[in-house]
Amino acid sequence: MGEGYEINAYSVEGKVDYSDTVKRFGISYIDEKLKARIQEDAGDLHFMIRRGIYFAHRDMEWLLDQYEKGKKFYVYTGIAPSGGMTIAHLIPFIMSQWLQEKFGAEVYIQIPDEEKFLVKKDPDLTLERTHSLAYEDALNIAALGFTPGKTKIFLNTEYATILYKQAVRVSKHITFSIIKDAFGFSSDSNIGMIFYTSMQAVPAFLKSIEEGENVPCLIPLGIDQDVHFRVARNAIDKLGYYKPAIMHSTFLPSLKGGPKMSSSDPQNTIYLDDSPDVVQKKVNQAITGQQSTAELQKKLGGDPDKCAVCQYNKYLFEPDDKKLKEIFEGERKGTLLAGEHKKDLAAKINGFLENHRKNKERIRNKLDSFILKC
Amino acid sequence: MGEGYEINAYSVEGKVDYSDTVKRFGISYIDEKLKARIQEDAGDLHFMIRRGIYFAHRDMEWLLDQYEKGKKFYVYTGIAPSGGMTIAHLIPFIMSQWLQEKFGAEVYIQIPDEEKFLVKKDPDLTLERTHSLAYEDALNIAALGFTPGKTKIFLNTEYATILYKQAVRVSKHITFSIIKDAFGFSSDSNIGMIFYTSMQAVPAFLKSIEEGENVPCLIPLGIDQDVHFRVARNAIDKLGYYKPAIMHSTFLPSLKGGPKMSSSDPQNTIYLDDSPDVVQKKVNQAITGQQSTAELQKKLGGDPDKCAVCQYNKYLFEPDDKKLKEIFEGERKGTLLAGEHKKDLAAKINGFLENHRKNKERIRNKLDSFILKC
Numbered sequence: 001m002g003e004g005y006e007i008n009a010y011s012v013e014g015k016v017d018y019s020d021t022v023k024r025f026g027i028s029y030i031d032e033k034l035k036a037r038i039q040e041d042a043g044d045l046h047f048m049i050r051r052g053i054y055f056a057h058r059d060m061e062w063l064l065d066q067y068e069k070g071k072k073f074y075v076y077t078g079i080a081p082s083g084g085m086t087i088a089h090l091i092p093f094i095m096s097q098w099l100q101e102k103f104g105a106e107v108y109i110q111i112p113d114e115e116k117f118l119v120k121k122d123p124d125l126t127l128e129r130t131h132s133l134a135y136e137d138a139l140n141i142a143a144l145g146f147t148p149g150k151t152k153i154f155l156n157t158e159y160a161t162i163l164y165k166q167a168v169r170v171s172k173h174i175t176f177s178i179i180k181d182a183f184g185f186s187s188d189s190n191i192g193m194i195f196y197t198s199m200q201a202v203p204a205f206l207k208s209i210e211e212g213e214n215v216p217c218l219i220p221l222g223i224d225q226d227v228h229f230r231v232a233r234n235a236i237d238k239l240g241y242y243k244p245a246i247m248h249s250t251f252l253p254s255l256k257g258g259p260k261m262s263s264s265d266p267q268n269t270i271y272l273d274d275s276p277d278v279v280q281k282k283v284n285q286a287i288t289g290q291q292s293t294a295e296l297q298k299k300l301g302g303d304p305d306k307c308a309v310c311q312y313n314k315y316l317f318e319p320d321d322k323k324l325k326e327i328f329e330g331e332r333k334g335t336l337l338a339g340e341h342k343k344d345l346a347a348k349i350n351g352f353l354e355n356h357r358k359n360k361e362r363i364r365n366k367l368d369s370f371i372l373k374c
Numbered sequence: 375m376g377e378g379y380e381i382n383a384y385s386v387e388g389k390v391d392y393s394d395t396v397k398r399f400g401i402s403y404i405d406e407k408l409k410a411r412i413q414e415d416a417g418d419l420h421f422m423i424r425r426g427i428y429f430a431h432r433d434m435e436w437l438l439d440q441y442e443k444g445k446k447f448y449v450y451t452g453i454a455p456s457g458g459m460t461i462a463h464l465i466p467f468i469m470s471q472w473l474q475e476k477f478g479a480e481v482y483i484q485i486p487d488e489e490k491f492l493v494k495k496d497p498d499l500t501l502e503r504t505h506s507l508a509y510e511d512a513l514n515i516a517a518l519g520f521t522p523g524k525t526k527i528f529l530n531t532e533y534a535t536i537l538y539k540q541a542v543r544v545s546k547h548i549t550f551s552i553i554k555d556a557f558g559f560s561s562d563s564n565i566g567m568i569f570y571t572s573m574q575a576v577p578a579f580l581k582s583i584e585e586g587e588n589v590p591c592l593i594p595l596g597i598d599q600d601v602h603f604r605v606a607r608n609a610i611d612k613l614g615y616y617k618p619a620i621m622h623s624t625f626l627p628s629l630k631g632g633p634k635m636s637s638s639d640p641q642n643t644i645y646l647d648d649s650p651d652v653v654q655k656k657v658n659q660a661i662t663g664q665q666s667t668a669e670l671q672k673k674l675g676g677d678p679d680k681c682a683v684c685q686y687n688k689y690l691f692e693p694d695d696k697k698l699k700e701i702f703e704g705e706r707k708g709t710l711l712a713g714e715h716k717k718d719l720a721a722k723i724n725g726f727l728e729n730h731r732k733n734k735e736r737i738r739n740k741l742d743s744f745i746l747k748c
Binding site for chain 2: 114117118127156157158159160161163164165167168169170171172173174175176177179180185186187188189190191192193194195197198373374
């Protein structure tokens with residue numbers, strides 16, 4: 001818990017103070033020097049890193065040391081299905097796909113279809129439901145352009161013969177006390193959710209097991225997921241594997257203003273399967289940093305930091321820094337009015353979703369080649 | 375904890391008061407009426423039931439109601455590998471094989487190769503070690519005469535894709551509080567051992583899942599394992615499956631006098647791979663209920679209840695009640711002297727082990743047909 005906000009693996013409340021999380025979690029900023037090094041090694045710099053959406057890290061200098069010595073890393077990320085996939089969920093996958101493209105990294109994607117079933121009290125969220133959502137998520141992920149043969153997607157309930165054996169080894173190094181403190185669980189928490197983090201730890205060293213030698217791992221994740229690896233990195237180290245490096249992203253704000261776009265509030269959230277009309281409607285209701293009337297806006301200008309429309313451009317939909325600057329300037333100076341601002345964003349989102357739907361259809365019958373089972 | 379003894383899944387201390395366990399665990403005696411009914415249904419009565427080695431039960435009347443209405447049950451038992459298999463470990467398997475023969479029951483045998491790894495602090499007991507012991511156990515079990523095709527043996531780490539998914543469903547109904555009270559765990563217990571009982575619960579309803587309809591299940595087990603199912607039966611009931619029926623056995627006493635023969639004290643224990651010489655030597659050192667000299671024994675007689683040699687005949691090596699009675703009488707009246715008493719038992723054990731070794735060799739290359747993997 002921080003001053004005025006709370007952040008853990010299962011809820012985020014209040015306005016997150018990211019500089020405070022850096023201190024409290026013992027992580028480091030992705031500073032200009034590190035950005036330059038990533039750019040040098042990748043031959044490019046993703047706008048999410050450039051803009052500080054990926055703002056912090058663990059052990060990325062070490063990871064790049066290894067890379068520069070010729071030792072490739074792999075990427076691990078994931079999503080816990082609980083509802084349809086939203087654009088906020090894309091952030092680690094877009095980053096993973098970019099890392100694959102630029103560093104030639106294999107990507108391991110865990111879909112823990114048991115996690116939200118265990119944690120949520122919703123009786124409709126059965127294991128059958130999360131399992132079926134997991135396959136929708138897998139299709140949405142594969143459609144982002146991952147390389148077949150270098151991308152492994154697995155559902156925990158379908159890959160448990162591989163995962164559980166290693167999770168057992170992890171779990172021996174984690175006590176209930178540690179879990180209680182890290183996740184805010186109590187004696188009334190169920191024993192599945194208490195054990196679960198062991199399953200999430202496994203893909204961070206699974207490739208080392210497969211290869212029979214240590215392979216560096218990089219995990220792009222939302223800052224709320226860091227807690228799993230604060231716990232797991234110690235256990236992984238005790239097992240003799242490299243601790244995974246991590247890069248942390250901030251949260252895509254909610255459309256109506258809030259610290260995090262959450263899939264539990266449909267009106268605050270854009271789903272990948274929202275129709276163009278629905279997208280337009282949701283964007284129309286988005287909060288902006290603008291004044292109450294067009295006249296006042298023209299006179300006083302607005303605040304891009306408080307404007308969801310500006311932020312959505314920044315996080316996902318305007319990769320061009322020059323154009324993004326124009327949007328932010330327009331908002332700040334009052335030359336960009338809410339109506340056209342929103343129309344422009346909705347068009348970009350719908351363009352993206354339209355393209356994504358096409359990619360999904362193209363890949364649907366190839367999805368099996370991405371998915372591991374045992 | 376009882377008066378003067380302690381019994382839970384991971385340790386047994388003091389002289390177990392079995393009538394007290396019946397009260398405390400809320401289980402029922404296998405009384406004469408139930409014995410007669412088993413005999414009626416089975417066409418036979420195993421000496422372990424007749425002699426009260428299987429002394430208590432849960433829901434066996436219900437199970438036989440079902441059976442008599444034409445609804446077959448299956449049998450579930452198991453062993454957690456931590457050292458070589460001893461003759462005490464045979465008790466549930468001999469009973470399971472008998473139930474298979476007499477009731478045509480399928481038998482599911484779980485070998486939780488993670489359990490003792492999680493619970494024991496011994497650094498030599500790696501998961502690789504328990505896994506390798508699990509295969510030795512599987513061969514020892516299959517060699518007891520189970521019917522191929524009606525007997526399924528699975529190691530948890532090799533069958534986790536089936537087991538973990540169901541264990542997750544069980545675990546949602548079990549809190550840390552429940553586990554703490556039931557198993558005597560603390561906040562310093564590792565999260566693997568906290569979760570583990572969920573995995574042990576699964577085979578008690580697995581056949582119902584496979585069949586798509588409820589199938590009654592009977593679990594023969596040592597009374598120390600009842601705790602797993604005191605916890606699991608509630609969870610299984612909440613999931614909508616039949617609670618498993620259970621039959622409880624008392625402990626084979628240790629050779630030198632103690633409540634339970636334990637594989638952690640090699641000299642108190644006869645292993646299935648002990649050589650004839652070793653068996654003879656261990657039996658020679660066994661406690662008897664006899665007087666200190668042959669003269670006194672002839673004069674005063676001994677106490678069969680305190681005599682490990684009598685008890686080993688009763689539990690495992692003298693199926694003939696008439697012969698057993700002679701042995702007990704001889705001990706009681708002082709006509710049977712320690713030397714010949716022990717020689718006779720050692721010969722019986724060695725005869726059994728010799729035959730068992732032959733059965734193992736005969737079945738070794740067929741073992742794969744018993745083992746399920748995924």
